[in-house]
Amino acid sequence: MSSNVPTNEQNAAAGTGSDTDSISSLSSRAANMNLDRSSPPPLLSSEASDEEGDITIMKDSSLSEEGPDECGQMPFLDKYGEPVHEGTPPEDFGCWPEYLLYCKQGAKLKIRLAVVEKGVAVGYRRVDYPAKILVDHSQYFRGLFRTGAAMSEFEVGHLDLNDIDIVSFERLYMVMASGHPAAHHNIGPTVRTLSDLLDCAVLCDRFMMHQIAGWVKKMMNDYMVGMAGWSMQYQQEVINRPGAGFDALHRERVLDVSDAYERSVSMLGETINLPVQPISYVNFLIQACPRVLLAEMVHEFPPLMAAELAKQMLLQS
Known part of the structure; x- marks a missing residue:
């Protein structure tokens, strides 16, 4: 069985260079590994390459080189095959689940809402909601972002809607996220x-x-x-x-x-x-x-x- 262990001759050849040369060589090799680019992570082979159980690192060639974006993720495409963006309307997405996935991965708006018991606010909670789904369906939220009012809210870390029951707002969000009035809504007791x-x-x-x-x-x-x-x-x-x-x-x-x-x-x-x-x-x-x-x-x-x-x-x- 072939071995990846360096021979004495290879060790001797490596020893002829200075420590600085060795570090420079390693640095150059590391830079060429493209660790922060879009290449998919390496896969570990199940075969050991020598008696000591060294693992051979192999690249997964099943993914397209041109498919993933710079973050290593496949881009979302609309029903026309074009990349979607924050301004893409919901009806232009390939399907409703893809629209929801895109919204979940996008910008969030933290909203402060009231915890209500028997009609009385007993406290507050801050919840992150996908900004796009709110903007797409609400003139109020669309106006906040258009005028920059939402940015002023970020100075305190959240949008204050503390006169609204958090369960009521979540119920509204569930209806909104269902995408259709005929979809099943588990919004509370029937x-x-x-x-x-x-x-x-x-x-x-x-x-x-x-x-x-x-x-x-x-x-x-x-x-x-x-x-x-x-x-x-x-x-x-x-x-x-x-x-x-x-x-x-x-x-x-x-x-x-x-x-x-x-x-x-x-x-x-x-x-x-x-x-x-x-x-x-x-x-x-x-x-x-x-x-x-x-x-x-x-x-x-x-x-x-x-x-x-x-x-x-x-x-x-």
């Missing part, structure tokens, strides 16, 4: 769907996210249409199986509608564009909610809602 989505709609209005507001409106309407079988579900889970523990969930769903109605009524005098009008919540309960459950819970509704409910039921009878 029995609080309307209240959670209304919360998103309020933030959409504040941050001027018009496209996302349209998604939220569609999601709320789709949810109510999808609950057309609520009475049958209640019959199977509660009436036919008393004591199974489902009654509380159905009651929570009714209170969700009540809460969304009450909050919507409170915003009628404001400039916000409500995704669902208060009367629609009332009609939803009349058409979908099990009558026995509705009768049991009507005393828990806000007086205005109870009165509107009675009025609409009389008109529709």
Whole structure:
């Protein structure tokens, strides 16, 4: 077996030069190794080159020499085959996951948000969000970066949105990052769907996210249409199986509608564009909610809602 161990003659030849020459030679060789360039890392061969187990270092030739960029990463390309940049719109990316990956690897905006318990801020947290996805979907954030206002926020290390519940903002970000109103959204308990989505709609209005507001409106309407079988579900889970523990969930769903109605009524005098009008919540309960459950819970509704409910039921009878 051949050996990589230098012979005596080679050692003698190496010894004829000065220490300075040896260092210069090593320095030159190290410079030529191109360690900080785009060459992929060497692979370790599984074969030992001599009895002492020395490892032969081999370059991975499976990667294209021209493919990776200077950081050794493949560039992101749009659907036309051109390299993407910060100004590339989401719809020009090859697919939505690639858009999200590009955003995650780009600039971040640190935002300070409130930690809320029972409606009261008990502390704050700072969270890094991909700047591009915020800028692409929000006139508010786009304006911050255009005017340089975001840069002034960096002087204190973050953008201060400490009047916003961190969970509410994260919920909005999840809807935004889903890329489509029909995508599955695990934004919270399903029995609080309307209240959670209304919360998103309020933030959409504040941050001027018009496209996302349209998604939220569609999601709320789709949810109510999808609950057309609520009475049958209640019959199977509660009436036919008393004591199974489902009654509380159905009651929570009714209170969700009540809460969304009450909050919507409170915003009628404001400039916000409500995704669902208060009367629609009332009609939803009349058409979908099990009558026995509705009768049991009507005393828990806000007086205005109870009165509107009675009025609409009389008109529709």
